[in-house]
Each structure stands twice: as C-alpha cells, then as structure tokens.
Amino acid sequence: MEQKTTEKIIKKYNCDRHEVLEMLLDIQEKEKYLPRETLDYVSERLDMQPAKLYHLATFYEALSLKPAGRCQVNVCTGTACHVRGAVKILDELEYQLGIKPGEVTSDYNFGLKTVNCVGACALGPLVLVNGEYQGDMTAHKVEKIIKENTDHEDEERKQA
Amino acid sequence: MRQMITLTINGKKYKAEEGQNLLQVALDNGIEIPHLCYHEKLTPYGGCRLCLVEVSNRKKTTMTTSCTYPAAQGIKVETDTPQVRKARQRVMEMILALAPDSPGIQRQAHDLGIVKPGFTVESDGCIRCGLCVRACGELVGLNTITFACKGAKRKVEPPYDEEAKSCIGCGTCVVICPTGCLKMKDLGEERRIDKWKRVMEMKKCTECSLPYIPQPQVEFIMDKALEKPPEDWFQKCPDCR
Amino acid sequence: MNRLTSVSELNRLHKDTAAKRGPEKPTITICQGTGCKAYASQEVYKSLEKEIASRGLTEKIGLRGTGCHGFCEQGPMVVIFPEEICYCRVKPEDISEIIEKTVLEKKVIDRLLFKDPVNGERISRESDIPFYKYQNRLIFGKNRLIDPQDIQDYIAIDGYKVMANILAESTPEEVLEQVKKANLRGRGGAGFPAGIKWETTRNAPGNEKCVIVNADEGDPGAYMDRSLLEGNPHLILEGLIIGAYAIGAEEGIIFLRQEYPLALENINLAIKQAQEYGLLGKDILGTGFNFDVRIKRSAGAFVTGESSALVTAIEGNAGEPRPKHLNTAISGVWGRPSNINNVETWANVPVIMDKGVDWYKSIGSKNNPGTKVFSLVGKVNNTGLIEVPLGTPLKTIIYDIGGGIKDGKKFKAVQTGGPSGGCIPEQYLDMPVDFDQLNQIGSMMGSGGMIVMDETSCMVDVARYFMKFLKEESCGKCTSCREGIHMMFNILEAITEGKGHDEDLKLLEDLAWTTENTSLCALGKTASNPVLSTLKYFREEYEAHIKDKRCPAGICRELITYAIDQDKCNGCGRCQKLCSHEAIEGKKKSPLSINTDICTRCGVCLEVCRFSALVVQ
Numbered sequence A: 001m002e003q004k005t006t007e008k009i010i011k012k013y014n015c016d017r018h019e020v021l022e023m024l025l026d027i028q029e030k031e032k033y034l035p036r037e038t039l040d041y042v043s044e045r046l047d048m049q050p051a052k053l054y055h056l057a058t059f060y061e062a063l064s065l066k067p068a069g070r071c072q073v074n075v076c077t078g079t080a081c082h083v084r085g086a087v088k089i090l091d092e093l094e095y096q097l098g099i100k101p102g103e104v105t106s107d108y109n110f111g112l113k114t115v116n117c118v119g120a121c122a123l124g125p126l127v128l129v130n131g132e133y134q135g136d137m138t139a140h141k142v143e144k145i146i147k148e149n150t151d152h153e154d155e156e157r158k159q160a
Numbered sequence B: 001m002r003q004m005i006t007l008t009i010n011g012k013k014y015k016a017e018e019g020q021n022l023l024q025v026a027l028d029n030g031i032e033i034p035h036l037c038y039h040e041k042l043t044p045y046g047g048c049r050l051c052l053v054e055v056s057n058r059k060k061t062t063m064t065t066s067c068t069y070p071a072a073q074g075i076k077v078e079t080d081t082p083q084v085r086k087a088r089q090r091v092m093e094m095i096l097a098l099a100p101d102s103p104g105i106q107r108q109a110h111d112l113g114i115v116k117p118g119f120t121v122e123s124d125g126c127i128r129c130g131l132c133v134r135a136c137g138e139l140v141g142l143n144t145i146t147f148a149c150k151g152a153k154r155k156v157e158p159p160y161d162e163e164a165k166s167c168i169g170c171g172t173c174v175v176i177c178p179t180g181c182l183k184m185k186d187l188g189e190e191r192r193i194d195k196w197k198r199v200m201e202m203k204k205c206t207e208c209s210l211p212y213i214p215q216p217q218v219e220f221i222m223d224k225a226l227e228k229p230p231e232d233w234f235q236k237c238p239d240c241r
Numbered sequence C: 001m002n003r004l005t006s007v008s009e010l011n012r013l014h015k016d017t018a019a020k021r022g023p024e025k026p027t028i029t030i031c032q033g034t035g036c037k038a039y040a041s042q043e044v045y046k047s048l049e050k051e052i053a054s055r056g057l058t059e060k061i062g063l064r065g066t067g068c069h070g071f072c073e074q075g076p077m078v079v080i081f082p083e084e085i086c087y088c089r090v091k092p093e094d095i096s097e098i099i100e101k102t103v104l105e106k107k108v109i110d111r112l113l114f115k116d117p118v119n120g121e122r123i124s125r126e127s128d129i130p131f132y133k134y135q136n137r138l139i140f141g142k143n144r145l146i147d148p149q150d151i152q153d154y155i156a157i158d159g160y161k162v163m164a165n166i167l168a169e170s171t172p173e174e175v176l177e178q179v180k181k182a183n184l185r186g187r188g189g190a191g192f193p194a195g196i197k198w199e200t201t202r203n204a205p206g207n208e209k210c211v212i213v214n215a216d217e218g219d220p221g222a223y224m225d226r227s228l229l230e231g232n233p234h235l236i237l238e239g240l241i242i243g244a245y246a247i248g249a250e251e252g253i254i255f256l257r258q259e260y261p262l263a264l265e266n267i268n269l270a271i272k273q274a275q276e277y278g279l280l281g282k283d284i285l286g287t288g289f290n291f292d293v294r295i296k297r298s299a300g301a302f303v304t305g306e307s308s309a310l311v312t313a314i315e316g317n318a319g320e321p322r323p324k325h326l327n328t329a330i331s332g333v334w335g336r337p338s339n340i341n342n343v344e345t346w347a348n349v350p351v352i353m354d355k356g357v358d359w360y361k362s363i364g365s366k367n368n369p370g371t372k373v374f375s376l377v378g379k380v381n382n383t384g385l386i387e388v389p390l391g392t393p394l395k396t397i398i399y400d401i402g403g404g405i406k407d408g409k410k411f412k413a414v415q416t417g418g419p420s421g422g423c424i425p426e427q428y429l430d431m432p433v434d435f436d437q438l439n440q441i442g443s444m445m446g447s448g449g450m451i452v453m454d455e456t457s458c459m460v461d462v463a464r465y466f467m468k469f470l471k472e473e474s475c476g477k478c479t480s481c482r483e484g485i486h487m488m489f490n491i492l493e494a495i496t497e498g499k500g501h502d503e504d505l506k507l508l509e510d511l512a513w514t515t516e517n518t519s520l521c522a523l524g525k526t527a528s529n530p531v532l533s534t535l536k537y538f539r540e541e542y543e544a545h546i547k548d549k550r551c552p553a554g555i556c557r558e559l560i561t562y563a564i565d566q567d568k569c570n571g572c573g574r575c576q577k578l579c580s581h582e583a584i585e586g587k588k589k590s591p592l593s594i595n596t597d598i599c600t601r602c603g604v605c606l607e608v609c610r611f612s613a614l615v616v617q
Helices: A003-012 A017-031 A036-045 A050-059 A079-083 A086-097 A139-149 A152-159 B022-028 B082-098 B103-111 B131-139 B172-176 B215-224 C007-021 C041-054 C092-104 C141-145 C151-156 C161-169 C172-182 C194-203 C224-231 C233-247 C261-276 C307-314 C343-355 C357-361 C394-401 C435-440 C459-473 C479-496 C504-518 C522-526 C529-537 C539-547 C574-578 C604-608
Strands: A071-076 A110-115 A127-129 A132-134 B004-009 B012-017 B052-056 B061-065 B076-078 B146-148 B155-157 B184-187 B190-193 B198-204 B211-214 C027-031 C062-066 C078-081 C085-087 C209-215 C249-257 C292-298 C338-342 C371-378 C384-389 C411-416 C422-425 C449-454 C562-564 C614-616
Touching: A003 A017, A003 A036, A017 A036, A017 A050, A017 C292, A036 A050, A050 B146, A071 A086, A079 A086, A079 C371, A079 C449, A079 C459, A086 A110, A086 A139, A127 A139, A139 C604, B004 B022, B022 B052, B052 B082, B061 B082, B082 B103, B082 C479, B082 C504, B131 B172, B198 B215, B211 B215, C007 C151, C007 C161, C027 C041, C027 C092, C027 C141, C041 C062, C041 C092, C062 C141, C078 C092, C085 C092, C141 C224, C151 C233, C151 C261, C161 C233, C161 C343, C172 C194, C172 C233, C172 C343, C172 C357, C194 C209, C194 C233, C194 C338, C209 C233, C209 C307, C209 C343, C224 C233, C224 C261, C224 C343, C224 C371, C233 C249, C233 C261, C233 C338, C233 C343, C249 C261, C249 C307, C261 C292, C292 C307, C307 C338, C338 C343, C343 C357, C371 C394, C384 C394, C394 C411, C411 C459, C422 C529, C459 C479, C459 C529, C459 C539, C479 C504, C479 C522, C479 C539, C504 C522, C504 C529, C504 C539, C529 C539, C574 C604, C604 C614
Parallel strands: A071 A110, B004 B076, C027 C062, C209 C249, C209 C338, C249 C292, C371 C449
Antiparallel strands: A071 A127, A127 A132, B004 B012, B052 B061, B052 B076, B146 B155, B184 B190, B190 B198, B198 B211, C027 C078, C078 C085, C371 C384, C411 C422, C411 C449, C562 C614
C-alpha cells in the first residue's frame, strides 16, 4: 500500500491511536490483508509498539496478516448452516483445493476461510465467493464453483 | 492518600486502603491466598484464577479473583471455604496440565493437594499468566513481546514470531516467569533468549575483555534513562569500574 | 434540505411526506435485505425500474426497495400496495407480467402467490400467509413500509414524532419512569431490565455519559439485529435519542459488526440524513438537547458482544473482558458511565413511549412484556425472522409459523440462546417461550436465535460444534474458560470419533462446573450450557457413541458407513461419475457398491442419487 494512502487513512481518524482498529479495518478493506510495511508505518506514526498492533491483528478475525487468494472462498459455519451440512461442503473444498481454512493455494488463486454466521440463514448452507453469497450449497456444486473461478489463462499458461 | 476502610476477612476485621486489591490486603496481613499471575508491581490481571475468594457485599455473594477486587467498606471476604478450595484445585489441575514439568508449578499444585494433572494436553510449558508481557511493558517500558491470537490458540510471542528485535536482554521476563519455561543463556559473546528467538551481541569490558552486557541494553539505557550515566560508563564492567 | 429547527417544522414535514406517499397510489415494494439480495432482488428492482420507465409510468406507479420482510425462505418478496398482494420468489422475467396483470389490470398471478405447503391453497395478501398471521410485528413490521435509505419515508410514517414530543414535553425523569414501569427487558441476552440499567447510568457520578448500541450480533444463526439495522435504522436512532435524553448522555456509539456491509451502509446513511435534518447534533429541533452518534466497527470476535469486552474493543484494544464488579453503567468507555443495550432493545423504546406502558404490558407474559424477534432457522420449512409476543408456545412458533419440519422429518430439538444456550427437546413443545421459562429448563433466550433440529441432527455433534466455536472465540485470558472449553471440546471430539471412555461424561460435568464457577466473564460462565443441556435430554445418544461406537443420527463420520441398496440401484453411474474419491465400484447398468476403505462420507453421492439408493449405516 502506498504510504500516502496509509497517511490518508491515519488522518481520516485524526491520528488518534484509540481509533487504531478503524484504521486497520480500512487498510484490510483496501488491501485484503495488513501488509507488514503498512503496519510498521502505522505503529511509527501513532507511536504505538509493533507488538500491540500484532496483538490486534492476530486477535480479530476480520484482520489478516497473510494476503488473500485472488478468489476468496468463505464457508459460513454458523449453526443453521452447520445443521444443514456445512461440514461436508468445507471438506469437499479442502479436498478439491488442497488447502485448509486459513490457507491460500500456492499460486494464490484460491483462499479458503471459515466465517461465523453472516446472517443469511435461509440460504444455508452458504458459501461466499469473493463476497458474493452463494446459497443452497451442496458438496456436489463445489467443483463447479472452483471451475468457474479458476483463472483459465493462468491454467493454460501453466500447462503450456 | 486514599481513604481507610474496614473489611472482614475470614471473620476478622482489618483496615485497608479503599480500592486496594484484596489479594494484597490479605498478603499484607499474613493471610495466604495462592496466586500465580499477580505481582505487586504490575497491574492486576485476573487471568490465572487461582486467587479466587468469596466476597459478600450488601447485595450478594460472588466468587471472584481477589487480585482484581477492590477493598470497600463493610465487605466480607472468605478465603478458605469448601467452594473456594474446590475451585482452586480444579483450576490448578488445568494449570499443572500446561506445565507438568515445572518445579514451581508442581510445588504450588502440591500445596493444593494436586499431585498429577487431571488431563494431558499438548503444551509448551507456558501457562499464559502474562507476567512476562506485563513486566516487559510496565516495568521495562519496552512491550517487545505480546499475547497473540485468542482462545485455545492464545500464546506469547514477539511480533510475527520472529526475533524480538527490541528486546534488550534484561532478563525481567525470565525472573518473573513462574514456570521456568523462559531461559536466558550467555554463550561466549552472545546472550540468547530462545523463546523470543533473540540473539544479542555482548559488549566487552575494555579492561578485562569479558563480555558483560548486551549491546542493545547499553543503547536503551543511554537513550531512556532519566539521569544519563557518563558517555564512557559502559566501557568497563561493574567489577572493573 | 433545510435543517428542521422546531417540533412544529417536523410536524409539518410529517404531513407533507405522508401526503406525497399517497396511500392509494399503486406502489410496488421489493425487499432489499441481504437475504433477498442473495437471491438477486437487486436485479429484480432494476428490472422493475426499467420496465416502469419504458412504459412511461414512473409518475403513476411508485417503486420502493424496502427493508427485510422476514420471510427469507420465500425471497425476493414483492408486495404490491394498496391491495398488499404478496408475490414470492420473484425473478426479473416475472416483471412485465406483474406490471401488466397486477398493477394495471388488478389481476392476481397465481403461480407467484405463496402456496400453503399443507393444503396447497394460494394466498394473496401478505398478512393472511400463516407465517405472518401468528406474528405480532410491532418492531419489525415497519421494515416493509419504508425505504431504509430515505429518511423522508420514515418521517412519512410518523418517524421521530415520539422523540420530538418527548424532547418538547417530557422530563428525562418521566421517560425513565415509563421505561422502568414498562419492564423492558434487554433483548440481547440475559433479559436484564433496561430501565434499571438506565437509572444506574443516569445516577452514576460524572457528567460525560454515553449510550451504546450493541450491534455486534455474534450468535451463529441469529440475524435479527442485522435486518433491523438494514431495514429500519431510524427506528434504532429514535430509540437511542430518547434513551440518551432519559439518561443524560450527549454521546452515542453504535458498535456494529463489519461483516454486515449493508447494515453499515444504511446506518451510516441514516445518521448522515438525521444530522442534515437536525434530528441529531446540537440543539435538536430547538429543544436545547445535544446528542450525536458515531459508528465503531467490530473486527470479528464473538467475545466483543459481551459488555466489558465491547468497551475494551471500542477503546482500541483486543476485546478482553473486565472483572464484573466494574459495572459498565458506572465505568464504561474511557471510564465514563456507559449504557449498553442491544439493537432490538433500543428499537422497542419509541414503540413503548408511543403507545404507553399499559398497552405494552398487555402484550407478552407475566414479567415478560412485549414481543421478541427470533431467527427461526435450521430444519424448518419457513425459515426467516419472526416476531411474536413473549410467552407464545414453542409449538406455535415451529409448526404454525415455521410450517413444521423440512422434508417431513421429525422434530428433535430446538437450540436457543446461541453458544450460551441449550437445547429444548420435544417434551417442551407446549412451553411458552419467554426469558424466565427458558432459564428454568436450562437454556436461555440469548439474542433470539432458534435453530431447529430433526432426527438427522446428532446432539453430541451439536455440543461439539458449540465447544469448537467457543474454543476459538474465547479471548483466552482466563485459565478456566480457555483450558476448560478446550478440554470439553477434546472429549466431545473423541466421543464423536468413537474414542470415548466411560469416565468422559463425569469429566464433562466436572469441567462444566469449573468453567461455570471460575470464569471471568459470561462467555466462560455459560459455555457449558450446550453440553449440559444435551447431556440432560439426550444422554442416551452420548452413551450410544461411547459404549456402542454408534451414532444414532447417522452424522458422526467415523461411526457411519455409506452403502448402496442393491435393490434400488439401477447402475446409472451418476454417483460414480461425481465421486471425487473414486470410491464407487462396479459397471454401469448393474448395481454399484462403495469401497468403504476409500469412502470419506463426503455426501456427494447421497445428494445426487435420484433413486434414494444411498444408505447411511
């Protein structure tokens, strides 16, 4: 993230260290994770210890220190979705992508995460693909989702 | 100067400063309450849950940690009821499971009648009492290590679990740790604290040539001390000075 | 828009906006809540807009995107006024027919009407649909009437009128007395009387007081607060202003989950509009009362829904709860007296102050007045958000409103109160649902999530699920909660894998005692509820897992096998083609079989078989 963008975010909250969570959420929204250099800059500007920011980044689920996948797949594991079979969908995704929740495929094409209830229980079991709600999910539909979101140019380049 | 109040502990009346934590009041008056995460020089944490007591005010009786409960006029405290003893034992079983090989923890567990942990868990020997983190922050003023993550994954580490670059090797964390899982070693010209992945070069005495203080510690003192020592103070070790 | 500087100016605006709406003007409303949006309701809205414009009818036909109607199972929902014709599962392709037939020709399109699953009857009016008939939508009902992104819509239905009258004519003490008398109980969890909390905050020493909306709705399966904030944000603001007046606070904070983007958007917009109209800020409507609100986002931690953890999170720290003797009403955010209430609690305030205490108390049950919004989800036919008077029997909720169990299966239990609550089994179906009754049987109201389970839900798995959730969401500060929950989870997981021991049940009960009595905060203290309540009512299931290594519900992977019924299988090969583990053997056109050594019980074959030939053993 460009320093001037970070500076803009810090100024948006009046350089107030009590608003640091808001700043981190803004950075997360823009970059889809918290780049280390950006965090270092924030800690310097707000005169806060890097350890404190590290604690916040690891405590809160909405904040991530690792880059997201190009296609981020989040499986809702809320109770309603669980009761409607979310586990099977998660297992199938893990198997097909070869990664566990919290990880990204080695080519950064796909990221997998479990998320707590997003409040769309009527659509359960639910998977969010890059923020888009895909409801009434089944283990069977998983392969289709992966195919649709695979970067075909990238695949061809790899195979060539 | 805070107001003095009277409270009752185990049926006897005692005077205490209003707002002082009950654990300190008890210890000052020779009443033993087992504790782990408490240190009189640090802000009370209330994390280990060993110092539980029963406190009654006008409205109700609750079992709570004495290190975080403020002394107030007229409250009644019981430090040794069957409920409290049961609670302490149960908590100690969990703590012992986290640090089964620690002599310090074994001793405290034994005092409570616990000989072996109730469970087997995978543990790194750390009981997450937070004394190292709080001491580094409040006493040394460095905040070089921190709690990370939450829930069952909660642990203490330097940022990114990489070398704690701002650590000055003062050893406060090592001394204050109740389990002994923190080790600081001086090997030749280096001081290491493995848990923080920290390796520091030691400054050598110009007179006897022995390495005696980590270089980062010298820099820290010269930078932060309110009354700075003379520039060449650290050229010689304390013995040669 | 000119800032309103007096109550009479607001009154005039009420009249003007109500007249502009025109009660008789044909208006098409379509739910734009997150649930319906996931079913493409935005596309339906756009199609409607386009079609109306292309027919040159933009002046004659009103179009309004509204807040959540609650019947999420049937979305996108379109309701056409003034007749209140309700169409379900509307698609963009249905639009021209709707405009042509229903709006212009006043005819009803049968296939789009709600079909009663029991008698097959088609129902045309929204309020006649059984899902709605048994509800009493005091709080939620207004969602369907307004565009949440337009403050004028809220004002047109008398929005902010109650607040204005209070600021002009009542004293803070009078308002406080009313709320106390009404016995409004907190809708976020434990049902603590809001009036008493308000009074404690009001009387606490210190001039800078604060009112806080706890919108960090974390119970999985509960989304009432999200829909309220999305669908009618001004209702919450109005309640908050009234509360701030009674308490003597000039500052308000809404602590909202960042995972709710539409709610964030709508409440941000609502605050901006209210500020523009002079309904928030300095000298509101010329009454001399100053009050303003800002949003703080929660960053994804269930524990920050707990009051003291909420405070530490607002202050920019990790959400670690504080000892209970520090009452947040006396010492909260930055040490200031802070009154924290749930979204739904605040939403009740204007309704109570409008219709009066006696009216409010006539709804509900003894000591439990008013209504409660529940999210009725899981294995029930009519999934959605419902609002019923407290004391409504559970049976009514699940069968009359919920339409009974999905796929004709049998009711087993309903889980209430989220991870702090418990399971209610069949024998309590007649039970009136209110705070006190739920507490008595070992569950709790919580925020209002109701997860319905049938015979295919394994109660040991349910307990394991909640312990997994809590083990990850516990802040980890205190030994009891952090280790206690972890240990309970380990035991439960072992049991679901067929590795349980006879002593496990006693061990679970011991751990439950420890976490309940020695934890720092409510998360730890109530963590054992799901375990204890499933043990109490479904002990035989636990014993089957431990003694017989059997999962009666057919859920626990290590204890079941899949097989193909040789009589039902015709060898179509569909399952074989789709099995990514290549565990299905045999040639096409003759019955296939499963290699149980390879099969991972992923469930794909079960889903795709058209002949019900897959069997769980």
